[in-house]
Every structure is written in C-alpha cells, then in structure tokens.
Amino acid sequence: MYNILICDDEKDIVNALKIYLADANYQLFEAYTGKEALKVIDSQDIHLVLMDIMMPEMDGISAMVKIREKSNVPVILLTAKSEDTDKILGLNVGADDYITKPFHPVEVAARVRSQLRRYMQLGGGNMKQTVLTIGGIELDDKAKSVTLDGEPVALTPTEYEILKLLMEHPGQVFAPKEIYQRIWNDLPYGSENTVAVHIRHLREKLEINPAEPRYLKVVWGQGYKMEKGPRE
Amino acid sequence: MRKKRLTERFVLKVFAYFMTVILFFGTVAGIVGIVAMAEEGFYEKRMDKLIESGLSDIAWRKGIDILSMLSDDMEEYVERYCEDTNLQYQVLDEQGTYQAGNYNGRSLNYVYNIYAREDAPLLLVMDTGSETTSHVVDSRSHTSFMGEGWVMKLYVDKSFFYEDEFSKMFEIYIQLYSVRYYLIGLTVVMGILCIISFIFQLCSAGRRYGEEEVRAKGIAAIPFDLLSVGAVVIVILLWEGFFDHFYWHSLSETILAVVLLVAGFAAAVGYCIIWAIQVKAGTWWKNMLICQILRGITAGCRFCIRGMTAVFRNLPNLVQALIGLGGLFIAEMVVLALLGMLYLPITGALAIIWFLEKIILIPVVLYFALINSKLAEGGRRLADGELDYQIDTGRMFGNLKEQGENLNRIGEGLNVAVEERMKSERLKTELITNVSHDIKTPLTSIINYADLIVEEPTENARITEYAEVLKRQSARLKKLIEDLMEASKASTGNIEVHMVPCEVGVLLTQTMGEYEQRLAELGLELVARQPDHPVRIMADGKLLWRVFDNLLNNICKYAMGGTRVYLTVEERDGKVAIAFKNISKYPLDISAEELKERFVRGDRSRHTEGNGLGLSITQSLTQLQGGELELTVDGDFFKVVLVFEGIE
Structure with missing residues (x-):
C-alpha cells in the first residue's frame, strides 16, 4: 500500500x-x-x-x-x-x-x-560487479538480463549489445558508425541506419515517453549516449 | 540715518576748493619772494651790508642822473633833484679840489665813490668801500663833466631825515630781513595746506550724502580725453593769443592776466576733481571717447566677422575649399610679388617661405586626415552594429563636428529603436508564453475528462463517438498552443542556440532511424543520398533535429502514399544543401511564399490535422542557426532545401 x-x-x-x-x-x-x-x-x-x-x-x-x-x-x-x-x-x-x-x-x-x-523496492541499489545500473535500468551481464525499475525487459541480442556498450560508458557519445563497427565487427557501408532503428526500438522498450527519453539520449548530428543517472 | 561724513559736506568742499586756489597762489608768491630775497642776499649777508648794497643801487642810479645833468650844465636841476632827499654829493678833481656838489660837510653814514676807469672812459666804477662794481654808461656825453682822475662822492644820511626812496627801501629791507625765515616757514605751511586741501578734494570728489556708489554725472560725465584735449586747446589759445604778447605795462592787462591765471588754476583743480570722480566711478577709461570709438569699431568688426563666418559656413563644402585654396594661392602670389619688388635673393627666401608654408600646411592636412579617419571609423563601427560607439568630437569644428555628432546621434537613435523593438518582441513572447500556460491548465482537464468519457462504458454509442471528437479536437488544440509558443519563440529568437559542429550524415541516419517505420506504414519509400565523405556544418543539433522532425512530420501528413520521399545532401561551393522532396497528396494551389506564412497550409480545406505553423517554425529555427530555407512548389512536387555554410 x-x-x-x-x-x-x-x-x-x-x-x-x-x-x-x-x-x-x-x-x-x-x-x-x-x-x-x-x-x-x-x-x-x-x-x-x-x-x-x-x-x-x-x-x-x-x-x-x-x-x-x-x-x-x-x-x-x-x-x-x-x-x-x-x-x-x-x-x-x-x-x-x-x-x-x-x-x-x-x-x-x-x-x-x-x-x-x-x-x-530498489532503494539501496546494492551493487554487484557484473551488474550495470543507470537510474532504473539494471543490466546483469552474467544472466544476460535487463530489468527496468525491477521489471524484466525483453531485448534482442543486438539491442542488448548496444545497451551494454552504452551503459559501460555512461555520458559518452557514440556515433552510429562506431556502434556498428563495435557490435557487428564490420565496416559500415551505409548500414548505420540499422543502428538508428535498433536504438529507437531500445528507447521504445526502456523509456516511458520515447520522444523525451530519460536514459537513452540522442545527440542529434553526433550520435547516442546513455545519460548518467538523474540523481546520482 | 548715519552722520554726514566730512567728504560729503558741500560747504566744506567749496571752501577747500577756494582754499586750494588761494593757497596755491600764496605758495607761489612766497616762493617767488624767497627766491628774490635769496638773490638779493638776504640769507647770506649781515643786515648792515645788505642795506649798504641795497642803498648803493639807488645811489648809483641817482649818481648817474646827477652826472648827466652836470654834463648838460643843469646845476639848478641838480639842486632841485637833491632837495628834500637824504642824498648829498660832491665831485672832486684829481687833486681833491671841490668842483661841484651840495655836500655840507656833516658826517653822513654811507659814502660811495664813482669814478671812471682810466683805460675805459665809458666804464664807471662804483666803490662802496667794501666792494667795487663796474657799470657801463650809454655815452660819453653822460659823463663828460667828469675829468680824468675825478671822483664823485655820494653821501646817504643814515638817520633818513627825509622820507624818500632811500628811507622806504631801508624800512622795507629792515622788515623783510626780520621776517626772512618766517617767510620760508609760511610758504612751506601754505604749500602743505594747499596739497592737503587738494588731496581732500580728490578724496571727496563725487561723494554725495545718501549715495554709496560714486557716479559720474553732468559735467563730470564728459569723456576724459575730450576734456583733456579741450584743456590743452584752451591753454594753447590763451598762450598764443594773450600771454605771448603780454607786457606788464598796463594795469588792466595785469589784472586780466592775474584773473586769467587764477581762473586757469581753478579750472585745473576742477579738471583733477573730474578725473578723480571718473576714476572712482570706474568709468574714466571706458568713458573715454577713444575707448568708445574703439569699442564701436571692435563690435562692428566682430559683427562683420560673424556674418562672414555664417555666410562661409552655409556655403557648400566645395566652395569653402575653393575659397581656402584661393586664399592660399593669393597669399603665395603676394609674397612672391613682394620678394620680386624688394630684389631680395629670391631663391633662398623662396625656399624658406616654401618651407614655412609647408610647416603650417602639413598639420592642417594631417588634422583633416585624422578627423576623416575618425569619422570613417565611427561610421564603420555603426555599420557593424556597434551602436554604443561614440566619436570623440572634442577636437573637431564646423562641418566635421556636426557630422561627427550626427553619426553619434544615429547610433543613439538606432539603439533606442532596436531596444524598443526587442522589448516589444520580448513582451509579445512573454505574453504568448503566459497565455499558453493559462490555457494549458483548463485544457488539461478537458483532455483528461474527454478521455475518461471515452473510457466510460456506456450503452449509448453516440456518447462515445462524441467524446472521441472532443478528445481529438482538444489534442489538436494542445498541439496548436505548443506550436504557437514555439513559433513565437523561434521567430523572435528567444531560444538558446548552442552551435557545435554537426555531421549531416549522422543526423540523416538518426532521422531515418526515427521515421523509417512510420514512413513504411504510410507506404512511403525513403531514399537517402549523401556524399561519400562526411559533411559537417555548424548547427545546434537539437534545433536541427526539430527542423528535420517538422519536415518529416509534414511529409508523413501530406505525402501521397506509394510514392518515394527523397532526402539528399549535396555540397555546392562550400555550402551544404539538405533537400526533402515528396509528392503532395493534396493539390498545392498556393505559392511557396504563402506556404511559409504563419497559419497557412497547402490545403485550404484543412481537412487534416496540423495548424500550418510547422513551416514557419521550421524556417525560423533554420535561420536561428544561420541557415536558409528554400521552398519550391511545382505542381504536386514539393521540395524544401536547407542551406548551411559547410565547415572542414
């Protein structure tokens, strides 16, 4: 109650x-x-x-x-x-x-x-080494699971990899090309669009209002970044 | 009322005036007397010697008279001549034999001998016993009676039995001798008194009871130089016309002369008083005729110069310059002509004059150049928008100063205008923002309750249908208000812009990621084309995204399903052009310009959502980032091109 x-x-x-x-x-x-x-x-x-x-x-x-x-x-x-x-x-x-x-x-x-x-529920936020936490998002690399405010979120493997990359470097801006190279281990030939689409999907799954994201922010004309927690 | 001062008493002043005149003449008379007495020896000789020599003068005169009478054989006249006088005489020849005379042998006190000098018969010698004096007689006939070696003895009775010239002289000498030192004292006292009363007059001149300030009035107001010239003229006239031909023979002339002298001196005292009054009133210099004339001339000259200056100022600058150059030209010519006339060594002098002229000319030219550069600087800064810039007009004059001040005023005027404008724009934006906030609160309730009605289970299907309309329209209203605020802020520049280098390719990729799905659902195929190498521009990524977002939103709303949408990036001449092209679903019966106006949409029937603010906002946002929005409408073909400056 x-x-x-x-x-x-x-x-x-x-x-x-x-x-x-x-x-x-x-x-x-x-x-x-x-x-x-x-x-x-x-x-x-x-x-x-x-x-x-x-x-x-x-x-x-x-x-x-x-x-x-x-x-x-x-x-x-x-x-x-x-x-x-x-x-x-x-x-x-x-x-x-x-x-x-x-x-x-x-x-x-x-x-x-x-x-x-x-x-x-998450009040204290007990930190585990293998768990990445940004705000309400928790990424457990061992269990390969992601929870949002304690509730599990279903992600595709590519979405998971992208999220993990961004959460490992909170605040750092990644260009779509760079994300593509890191995740696909391949040279991008106009296939960065894929990254943008994956990011949009991620946002739709993680954000309450995808047009005004709290965590996964778009830096227009430069790339994407994971916001450092709002009150951390 | 305070007591009258001495200097304010009229009677005293008149008294002092006459006293001055009288004392002056008294002093003069005293000095004349003293000098005369000193010449006679009053202050050197003992009294008896003085009297003896005084008597000798008379005795000599009488002796000569007697001698000339004897020479003319007029002995009876001599008898009468010596009758009732204190003088007796006898003439003795060289042996001392009596020849003529009335000497009765009684002892007489003063004896004078007169004899002719042997070498010069015309030179008679007077022997008083203590001294001898020589006198020349007019002719031998006067002394023909006197033979060679003869002596004429003259005797004066010291008891002065008879009253005659001798006795009068004796009395006068006795009296004068007794007062000779008193006379000096009296003269000195009179002189001092005269000076004192004269000074008193100068001090009291112009003082009147009840008036603090001295003012020159009436006769005292006559210009001092005029008075002086008048005085000099009168003195010259008097001298030339009277005293020059003056002989002390006639009594009337003498009286007239004395009267004139006294009057002249009295006038001189008056002249000094007038001068004193004018000095005290502080007007003697200014009041002078010469001074007044000079003042008049100065004022006239000043008036002329001012008039000419005014005329000169109002001439066109070109004419002014011509006059200036012409003046210089004429001056040079005059100097050269003078040099030629004087036969001076022309080349040397010419060089010096040329050099001097340049020394004067160079600062003038430099001054104009400096002022010009100042004005140019001011104008340039104004043109650059630095409206606070003030030109220092302190060392400028005439037209240049006016121009400088005008430039300064332009800046001020523009400043005021710009500030007014900015203020009014800010107020407008504030008004719109505040009104929007106020509208949003009731709107929130409308939207929420419309939504609640829709959710409310009811058997009346119409209620649900109507509530749907309510919900849709209130959502539109919400969008309209948000757009209105956005448009207002964007058009007045009330948005913070953070310009950073943006990669157009990345933005395009991100945009496509955002819109791919929605476009696909609408049956639109997105075709993107961009150069192989990264293209960068300076922009605010967030604002640029809003521009892209608006344009793609428009495309989603108005592009015909089943067509392709082109999104291309091109580089032309260092500029980057980003183009959005699509085919309109509705006929575009409107010009490109009108489309950009606020509240205008491609379809006049307005049968879809949207309020027509989109393109206006898009344009404003583009311009805020230094870009340009070009709109082309060709039939149903709709093209928007954003042009930005590219960076390396």
Missing part, C-alpha cells in the same frame, strides 16, 4: 488524477497549495508526491525545496511550464521527474509506477 500525495490548485485535475491512479495498492491524499502539501507530508507517511508548480500561497518549487530538507520521497513535477529552463530548474532543485500539462494519463501512471518501484 503506497501513499501518494496529489497537489494541484485545480480541483478538476486532482480529481482526474485520482481517477487515473485509482488502484487497490494506492492510497491517495490531496492538497491544493504548497503549504497544504507540506502539512500532509508532516502528518502522513507519503511515498510519492505529484506536484504542480504554479500554485497560490506556496509554489511547487518552494514546497519541494522544503520537502527535500527532510525527506527523500520521490517528487514528480506536473506543470504547464514546458520550457527547457523550467525543467532543468525543477530537476536541479530535487525533482525526480517532470511531466508537462496537458499530460497523457497513461504516462503519468507509468512514471508514478516507475518512481515507486525504484524508491520502495
């Missing part, structure tokens, strides 16, 4: 979210200002916060800074502000994820699930 706090000054949005997140496993709390949210967090054992930024009395960013002073609870910002600078600011001051309005209900549900799994 997880306690989730939904905080938004728009009552309709809170209600809609309650409907989407209605689940036997979730107990939902609601708040309409940053201050109310802080009160709920003080009085209840909250496992995840969904928070709007623009709210009266105390805005979401200030509230989150307050929360971070004493708690490590996952916070997903849910806001109409879609500029890159807003996202970077939110993530920098301690948000775990960032969803822009208007949001897709399924996406919200998926991100909530993902954050809860990571926070509750």
Whole structure:
C-alpha cells in the first residue's frame, strides 16, 4: 500500500488524477497549495508526491525545496511550464521527474509506477560487479538480463549489445558508425541506419515517453549516449 | 540715518576748493619772494651790508642822473633833484679840489665813490668801500663833466631825515630781513595746506550724502580725453593769443592776466576733481571717447566677422575649399610679388617661405586626415552594429563636428529603436508564453475528462463517438498552443542556440532511424543520398533535429502514399544543401511564399490535422542557426532545401 500525495490548485485535475491512479495498492491524499502539501507530508507517511508548480500561497518549487530538507520521497513535477529552463530548474532543485500539462494519463501512471518501484523496492541499489545500473535500468551481464525499475525487459541480442556498450560508458557519445563497427565487427557501408532503428526500438522498450527519453539520449548530428543517472 | 561724513559736506568742499586756489597762489608768491630775497642776499649777508648794497643801487642810479645833468650844465636841476632827499654829493678833481656838489660837510653814514676807469672812459666804477662794481654808461656825453682822475662822492644820511626812496627801501629791507625765515616757514605751511586741501578734494570728489556708489554725472560725465584735449586747446589759445604778447605795462592787462591765471588754476583743480570722480566711478577709461570709438569699431568688426563666418559656413563644402585654396594661392602670389619688388635673393627666401608654408600646411592636412579617419571609423563601427560607439568630437569644428555628432546621434537613435523593438518582441513572447500556460491548465482537464468519457462504458454509442471528437479536437488544440509558443519563440529568437559542429550524415541516419517505420506504414519509400565523405556544418543539433522532425512530420501528413520521399545532401561551393522532396497528396494551389506564412497550409480545406505553423517554425529555427530555407512548389512536387555554410 503506497501513499501518494496529489497537489494541484485545480480541483478538476486532482480529481482526474485520482481517477487515473485509482488502484487497490494506492492510497491517495490531496492538497491544493504548497503549504497544504507540506502539512500532509508532516502528518502522513507519503511515498510519492505529484506536484504542480504554479500554485497560490506556496509554489511547487518552494514546497519541494522544503520537502527535500527532510525527506527523500520521490517528487514528480506536473506543470504547464514546458520550457527547457523550467525543467532543468525543477530537476536541479530535487525533482525526480517532470511531466508537462496537458499530460497523457497513461504516462503519468507509468512514471508514478516507475518512481515507486525504484524508491520502495530498489532503494539501496546494492551493487554487484557484473551488474550495470543507470537510474532504473539494471543490466546483469552474467544472466544476460535487463530489468527496468525491477521489471524484466525483453531485448534482442543486438539491442542488448548496444545497451551494454552504452551503459559501460555512461555520458559518452557514440556515433552510429562506431556502434556498428563495435557490435557487428564490420565496416559500415551505409548500414548505420540499422543502428538508428535498433536504438529507437531500445528507447521504445526502456523509456516511458520515447520522444523525451530519460536514459537513452540522442545527440542529434553526433550520435547516442546513455545519460548518467538523474540523481546520482 | 548715519552722520554726514566730512567728504560729503558741500560747504566744506567749496571752501577747500577756494582754499586750494588761494593757497596755491600764496605758495607761489612766497616762493617767488624767497627766491628774490635769496638773490638779493638776504640769507647770506649781515643786515648792515645788505642795506649798504641795497642803498648803493639807488645811489648809483641817482649818481648817474646827477652826472648827466652836470654834463648838460643843469646845476639848478641838480639842486632841485637833491632837495628834500637824504642824498648829498660832491665831485672832486684829481687833486681833491671841490668842483661841484651840495655836500655840507656833516658826517653822513654811507659814502660811495664813482669814478671812471682810466683805460675805459665809458666804464664807471662804483666803490662802496667794501666792494667795487663796474657799470657801463650809454655815452660819453653822460659823463663828460667828469675829468680824468675825478671822483664823485655820494653821501646817504643814515638817520633818513627825509622820507624818500632811500628811507622806504631801508624800512622795507629792515622788515623783510626780520621776517626772512618766517617767510620760508609760511610758504612751506601754505604749500602743505594747499596739497592737503587738494588731496581732500580728490578724496571727496563725487561723494554725495545718501549715495554709496560714486557716479559720474553732468559735467563730470564728459569723456576724459575730450576734456583733456579741450584743456590743452584752451591753454594753447590763451598762450598764443594773450600771454605771448603780454607786457606788464598796463594795469588792466595785469589784472586780466592775474584773473586769467587764477581762473586757469581753478579750472585745473576742477579738471583733477573730474578725473578723480571718473576714476572712482570706474568709468574714466571706458568713458573715454577713444575707448568708445574703439569699442564701436571692435563690435562692428566682430559683427562683420560673424556674418562672414555664417555666410562661409552655409556655403557648400566645395566652395569653402575653393575659397581656402584661393586664399592660399593669393597669399603665395603676394609674397612672391613682394620678394620680386624688394630684389631680395629670391631663391633662398623662396625656399624658406616654401618651407614655412609647408610647416603650417602639413598639420592642417594631417588634422583633416585624422578627423576623416575618425569619422570613417565611427561610421564603420555603426555599420557593424556597434551602436554604443561614440566619436570623440572634442577636437573637431564646423562641418566635421556636426557630422561627427550626427553619426553619434544615429547610433543613439538606432539603439533606442532596436531596444524598443526587442522589448516589444520580448513582451509579445512573454505574453504568448503566459497565455499558453493559462490555457494549458483548463485544457488539461478537458483532455483528461474527454478521455475518461471515452473510457466510460456506456450503452449509448453516440456518447462515445462524441467524446472521441472532443478528445481529438482538444489534442489538436494542445498541439496548436505548443506550436504557437514555439513559433513565437523561434521567430523572435528567444531560444538558446548552442552551435557545435554537426555531421549531416549522422543526423540523416538518426532521422531515418526515427521515421523509417512510420514512413513504411504510410507506404512511403525513403531514399537517402549523401556524399561519400562526411559533411559537417555548424548547427545546434537539437534545433536541427526539430527542423528535420517538422519536415518529416509534414511529409508523413501530406505525402501521397506509394510514392518515394527523397532526402539528399549535396555540397555546392562550400555550402551544404539538405533537400526533402515528396509528392503532395493534396493539390498545392498556393505559392511557396504563402506556404511559409504563419497559419497557412497547402490545403485550404484543412481537412487534416496540423495548424500550418510547422513551416514557419521550421524556417525560423533554420535561420536561428544561420541557415536558409528554400521552398519550391511545382505542381504536386514539393521540395524544401536547407542551406548551411559547410565547415572542414
């Protein structure tokens, strides 16, 4: 049973979210200002916060800074502000994820699930030598298995090899040509397209929103890279 | 009211004025007297000697008179001449025999002997006992009575029984002798008093009770030089017309002369007073006629010069330059002509003058060159967009200064205009961003609840159908708002651009990877062509991807199924052209230019999703990265070419 706090000054949005997140496993709390949210967090054992930024009395960013002073609870910002600078600011001051309005209900549900799994089940992240971990992705080279937020992900051998290469060098940009040479051990003759297609498939399997990947990022005009964990 | 000062008392001033005049003449008279007395020996001789010599003068005159009467055989006249006087005489020959005289033998105090010198019969010698003086007589006839070796003895009675010339002189000499030193003292005192009263007049001149400032009024306001010239003229006229022909014979003339002298001196004192007043008022120099005339001339000259300068300034620059060069030319000619006239060694002087002229000319030319380069620099910087640049116009003048200041003002004006424009664009973008945020919140609820209705199981199929429409249209609205924001930011340059070297081939590969599946589902075949070697451009990868994304999205929406889509990269003259070509599903009844306008789409009927902002955003984003977007529409053939500068 997880306690989730939904905080938004728009009552309709809170209600809609309650409907989407209605689940036997979730107990939902609601708040309409940053201050109310802080009160709920003080009085209840909250496992995840969904928070709007623009709210009266105390805005979401200030509230989150307050929360971070004493708690490590996952916070997903849910806001109409879609500029890159807003996202970077939110993530920098301690948000775990960032969803822009208007949001897709399924996406919200998926991100909530993902954050809860990571926070509750994988919390400590006990490191095994043969296991590569980036954020919620775990790659066990011995078992040749990949899990996302604790759930197994089915990958083809080529996808697995590409993911392993990228995860071994987090933050490093690999050109499609280089990936092809390393994985296929062959000279690429216009076959880099294959790499791009595999990467897209990987993204679709690993990312909640493939258009805005959290882990497997496209560096346009240069190549691909695995992001270092958002909060590591 | 404060008490009247001494210098403000009118009566005192008038008194001092007359005192000055009187004391002056008193002093002069005293000095004349002292000098005369000194000449007579008042300050050297004892009194009896002085009297003796004084009496001798009269005795001599009378003796000569008697002698000339005796020579004319007029003894009875001599008798009458000596009657009732203190003078007696006798003439003795060389043996001392009495020849003539009225001497009665009584002892008389002063005895003078007159005799002719042997060598010069016309020279009579006067022997007073203590000294001898020689006098020349007019003719021998005066002394013909005196024989050779004869002596005439003259006796003056010291008791002065009769009142005559001798007794008067004696009395006067006695009195003068007693006051001879007092006279000096009196003269000195009078002189000092005269000077003091004169100084007092100078000090009090112009002071009036109740007025702090001295002002030259009335007669005192006459220009000082005019007054001086008048005074000099009057003095000259008086001298020439009167004193030059003056003899002290007639009493009336003498009185007139004295009156004129006194009046002249009084006028001189007045002249000094007027000068003092004008000095105190500070106007004596400025008030002078010469000064006023000079001032007038100066003002006139200044006016003329100013007028000519104004005319010169308003002439066209070409005419100004012609006048300047013409002046120089004429000056050179005049100098050469003068040299020729003076027969100077022309070559040497010419060289020196040529050299001097160049010394003057070179700084002038350099100055103009320097100013010109400053102006050019300013203009160039302005043209380069450095609108804050200010030209230093401190050492410029005339037209050049004006031009410099105008350039400075252009910069300021442009700065203001640019700032205004940027501000308004920023405000516009901010407005759109804020409105979008405000719209998004209710839109979120609309989308969510439409979705909930769709999911809600209901027996009425129509409700589900209507909810679907609601859901689709709200999604469109969402896309429209996002595009609107994007377009606004892109067109105003409100997006951060990080330019890095991008490999076009890699981007093309990545794009194809992203779109391959979707194109295949739509029945479109993607054909990519690029050079064998890597082609690189400077761009922001993320923005360039958005350009590609938009263009391929358009292709997915509008390309006719079953056709090929071409994606080619070419290098032409150092530039890189990336072309997207496809065949439109709908007729393109619109020009390429119109297509790029905001809110325009290829199909006017608008029966598909999309809002027409795509191409506008794409163009703005391309331009932000320094690229150009070319659009070609030829029937149903649709081609977009992105042109970027290539790098090695």
